[in-house]
Amino acid sequence: MLIILTCCLVLxxxxxLCVKRSRESFFLCGLSLSLLLEITxxxxxxxxxxxxxxxxxxxxxxxxxxxxxxxxxxxxFNQMGYLVALGRILFPYFLMRLALHYTxxxxxxxxxxxxxxxxVFPAVMLIVYLPWVYRLxxxxxxxxxxxxxxxxxxxxxxxxxxxxxxxxxxxxxxxMRFCRRQFSLIVICLISxxxxxxxxxxxxxxxxxxxxxxxxxxxxxxxxxxxxxxxGSYVTLVVISVICCVLGFVSIFRYTQENIMENREEVVMERxxxxxxxxxxxxxxxxxxxxxxxxxxxxxxxxxxxxxDMDKEKLREYVDALEELNGAILGRMEELYSFVKxxxxxxxxxxxxxxxxxxxxxxxxxxxDVTVHVDVNEDTVVLADKIHFSEALYNLLINAQDAxxxxxxxxxxxxxLLSHNExxxxxxxxxxxxxGMTKTQRKKIFEPFxxxxxxxxxxxxxxxxxxxxxxxxxxxxxxxxKEGEGSSFFILLPKYx
Amino acid sequence: MKFxxxxxxxxxATMTAALLVGCSGSGETTADTTADTAAAGETAASxxxxxxxxxxxxxxxxxWAIENAIAQGYMEEEGITVNLTEFxxxxxxxxxxxxxxxxxxxxxxxAHKLCIEGQATIFALSHISNGDAVIGGEGxxxxxxxxxxxVAYSSGSSSEDILVKTLDSAGMTMDDITPVDMxxxxxxxxxxxxxxxxxxxxxxxSLTILDQDPNATKLSDNLTFQDDTISLASWIVMPEYAEANxxxxxxxxxxLFKAMDYAADEHQEETAELVAxxxxxxxxxxxxxxxxxxWLTGKEVSEGAADGTVEGYYExxxxxxxxxxxxxxxxxxxxxxxxxxxxxxxxxxxxxY
Numbered sequence: 001m002l003i004i005l006t007c008c009l010v011l012x013x014x015x016x017l018c019v020k021r022s023r024e025s026f027f028l029c030g031l032s033l034s035l036l037l038e039i040t041x042x043x044x045x046x047x048x049x050x051x052x053x054x055x056x057x058x059x060x061x062x063x064x065x066x067x068x069x070x071x072x073x074x075x076x077f078n079q080m081g082y083l084v085a086l087g088r089i090l091f092p093y094f095l096m097r098l099a100l101h102y103t104x105x106x107x108x109x110x111x112x113x114x115x116x117x118x119x120v121f122p123a124v125m126l127i128v129y130l131p132w133v134y135r136l137x138x139x140x141x142x143x144x145x146x147x148x149x150x151x152x153x154x155x156x157x158x159x160x161x162x163x164x165x166x167x168x169x170x171x172x173x174x175x176m177r178f179c180r181r182q183f184s185l186i187v188i189c190l191i192s193x194x195x196x197x198x199x200x201x202x203x204x205x206x207x208x209x210x211x212x213x214x215x216x217x218x219x220x221x222x223x224x225x226x227x228x229x230x231x232g233s234y235v236t237l238v239v240i241s242v243i244c245c246v247l248g249f250v251s252i253f254r255y256t257q258e259n260i261m262e263n264r265e266e267v268v269m270e271r272x273x274x275x276x277x278x279x280x281x282x283x284x285x286x287x288x289x290x291x292x293x294x295x296x297x298x299x300x301x302x303x304x305x306x307x308x309d310m311d312k313e314k315l316r317e318y319v320d321a322l323e324e325l326n327g328a329i330l331g332r333m334e335e336l337y338s339f340v341k342x343x344x345x346x347x348x349x350x351x352x353x354x355x356x357x358x359x360x361x362x363x364x365x366x367x368x369d370v371t372v373h374v375d376v377n378e379d380t381v382v383l384a385d386k387i388h389f390s391e392a393l394y395n396l397l398i399n400a401q402d403a404x405x406x407x408x409x410x411x412x413x414x415x416x417l418l419s420h421n422e423x424x425x426x427x428x429x430x431x432x433x434x435x436g437m438t439k440t441q442r443k444k445i446f447e448p449f450x451x452x453x454x455x456x457x458x459x460x461x462x463x464x465x466x467x468x469x470x471x472x473x474x475x476x477x478x479x480x481x482k483e484g485e486g487s488s489f490f491i492l493l494p495k496y497x
Numbered sequence: 498m499k500f501x502x503x504x505x506x507x508x509x510a511t512m513t514a515a516l517l518v519g520c521s522g523s524g525e526t527t528a529d530t531t532a533d534t535a536a537a538g539e540t541a542a543s544x545x546x547x548x549x550x551x552x553x554x555x556x557x558x559x560x561w562a563i564e565n566a567i568a569q570g571y572m573e574e575e576g577i578t579v580n581l582t583e584f585x586x587x588x589x590x591x592x593x594x595x596x597x598x599x600x601x602x603x604x605x606x607x608a609h610k611l612c613i614e615g616q617a618t619i620f621a622l623s624h625i626s627n628g629d630a631v632i633g634g635e636g637x638x639x640x641x642x643x644x645x646x647x648v649a650y651s652s653g654s655s656s657e658d659i660l661v662k663t664l665d666s667a668g669m670t671m672d673d674i675t676p677v678d679m680x681x682x683x684x685x686x687x688x689x690x691x692x693x694x695x696x697x698x699x700x701x702x703s704l705t706i707l708d709q710d711p712n713a714t715k716l717s718d719n720l721t722f723q724d725d726t727i728s729l730a731s732w733i734v735m736p737e738y739a740e741a742n743x744x745x746x747x748x749x750x751x752x753l754f755k756a757m758d759y760a761a762d763e764h765q766e767e768t769a770e771l772v773a774x775x776x777x778x779x780x781x782x783x784x785x786x787x788x789x790x791x792w793l794t795g796k797e798v799s800e801g802a803a804d805g806t807v808e809g810y811y812e813x814x815x816x817x818x819x820x821x822x823x824x825x826x827x828x829x830x831x832x833x834x835x836x837x838x839x840x841x842x843x844x845x846x847x848x849x850y
Contacts, residue, residue, distance in 0.1 A: 051552070
């Protein structure tokens with residue numbers, strides 16, 4: 001059963017690697033594979049060794065006949081031993097690399113020397129445990145079995161403890177809820193896999209090579225060979241296995257799903273933007289209608305001039321109508337232009353104070369009487385195009401205020417502009433206590449030409465524009481919202497150091 | 498989302514099912530043990546009731562005495578309840594005894610070197626074994642044919658001993674063949690699938706190969722070298738256990754000896770059925786293993802322990818293992834006396850019934 005579940009973990013991690021080809025995915029895949037190797041090797045070894053109670057046989061192999069099939073599986077001691085060695089040594093290595101990948105501790109993060117240092121020991125041990133090398137070393141000097149087994153055990157334990165400590169420290173260092181939630185998935189998955197690994201961690205490969213001998217290595221790794229397990233130890237084995245497998249699998253599954261969703265979102269957005277042509281044709285159609293309306297008004301004005309007694313009031317009415325039409329056309333043109341002209345942006349170091357000021361100036365042009373609660377770290381510097389980025393924030397603030405108005409909470413409306421420093425990001429948050437969004441709305445808001453507001457004044461490019469601006473700053477945008485309670489938009493920009 | 502919930506549900510259900518299966522298995526075992534204890538309790542046991550965890554290997558030689566000791570009520574007479582656990586080899590049994598989960602165990606020839614080295618103490622001789630064999634596959638009908646061939650064996654076991662002796666008898670060494678080191682079960686698969694050319698293994702695997710491979714030829718067995726070697730099977734304990742529970746061991750050995758009297762020369766079919774039931778194998782296959790050894794009665798062992806015959810067996814075995822390099826002695830170190838690791842006096846005492 002453990003093997004089947006470990007296979008699932010491997011499949012999930014391979015899927016992540018396919019979706020997201022990053023170093024992190026590679027390490028995660030390596031971690032799952034090494035766990036599979038370890039468990040497979042140990043399961044074959046236990047089946048061949050025997051000495052386990054019927055309960056454990058059923059738990060590990062489902063039935064005695066399956067255990068006997070595994071027992072008769074054709075594999076040499078060298079192959080079986082190295083299988084265990086590969087899994088046992090590589091798991092802590094990949095776990096450590098992942099922990100170093102996630103850590104924000106400056107001295108450890110992306111430090112090539114440390115990466116190199118943590119690679120050396122596993123590489124040496126993989127050479128030492130090569131069957132012919134191991135037999136060469138220990139054949140003449142039996143005491144080396146003890147030395148190799150002890151050193152290996154101690155160092156691998158240090159790897160495991162350090163890696164888990166780094167992950168847990170990192171988890172508790174995160175203050176933002178959504179960041180912590182996402183990171184918790186990967187931490188739970190990694191700690192669960194470590195729990196599974198630890199169940200069979202004591203199995204020294206040297207013991208496998210010396211299958212029928214009794215050496216120092218023998219005394220290691222038989223902890224799980226509980227012949228007549230007490231109720232406590234049996235329950236511990238089952239419960240730890242079940243909890244670790246379920247948590248590990250569910251969290252890696254959700255993590256994979258999130259990665260796939262994120263990836264799919266990009267694809268969907270690109271596809272949606274293809275439909276911009278449809279939007280453009282709508283735009284042209286709308287312009288054409290308005291120009292046709294103008295034409296009709298011009299005709300009527302002509303008719304007025306032709307009449308012997310020109311009705312001046314009527315003329316004024318026509319001119320006003322023309323002016324209104326012209327204003328509407330200009331408004332739409334400006335909106336479209338502001339989107340089109342964002343093809344190039346100019347990114348320079350700029351403080352959050354400057355961005356906040358620029359944003360609020362624009363905001364107060366439209367809502368002079370509305371107070372925005374601002375709590376940004378004014379000295380924090382980000383790489384940004386001040387004008388465009390402020391324009392994006394302005395859009396979010398306008399939406400926030402509109403949401404407050406739509407909820408009828410003008411009197412106690414709260415629109416806030418906040419900043420956080422979280423892991424690798426400087427995060428800007430626009431929060432409101434407006435009417436919030438449904439799940440369906442949340443999924444659609446970043447699509448072009450989507451608007452939940454009056455379509456006479458909006459044509460649904462606002463949040464799409466914000467998203468494009470954020471993307472051009474190498475950042476990402478996330479939203480959290482509860483219908484009827486309010487929304488928070490988070491803009492994550494890479495930290496400038 | 499629905500798919501996620503479904504997968505989580507299936508997973509949880511699988512886990513729960515496994516848990517329940519495991520728990521039900523546990524319940525059955527407990528029930529069996531309770532039944533044995535109750536049965537023991539019903540008889541007027543003269544001694545204090547005791548439960549002993551016994552390690553065995555799934556073959557006739559390991560089970561012939563202990564199964565009869567239980568089935569014929571000899572253990573019950575001694576107030577002993579036996580919990581049997583299956584192992585595949587002696588070293589693992591010793592490791593389990595060290596961890597405290599096993600009290601007494603059965604070992605074949607290979608693991609005796611560990612007793613000489615002081616890892617365990619022998620308290621009863623089971624039989625003189627003839628189960629080890631070197632078997633050639635298709636086209637290999639003589640020891641000389643092994644030259645350059647892939648020969649499967651299990652290092653550190655009696656399989657290695659007999660292979661070395663067999664090669665030596667033809668003036669060859671391990672360097673003249675291509676040895677492939679694997680466990681006894683894998684050797685059966687390797688031979689039957691043609692993965693290796695020949696093998697050295699023990700019963701019942703040797704019998705399975707000879708039975709299922711029509712081209713297999715037995716090149717040698719323990720009898721081939723009986724003039725100057727001996728292969729023994731024994732019952733062992735940890736030295737500390739022996740010291741603290743001598744009385745229990747005497748009672749256990751007495752029950753074993755009575756069973757050996759019962760099954761050494763007769764009742765072999767009945768014994769084979771008991772063995773087959775325990776190992777979940779075919780009764781005929783178990784019956785065929787009756788030729789694997791010289792089955793001694795309990796009286797023969799006890800009397801042999803008294804007159805020095807048994808000590809002679811172990812002395813010869815010790816010399817064989819030292820000569821083969823299986824037992825390593827430091828320079829100037831003398832091999833321990835047989836009486837240091839074999840409880841000959843206990844065998845004598847247990848034979849007084």
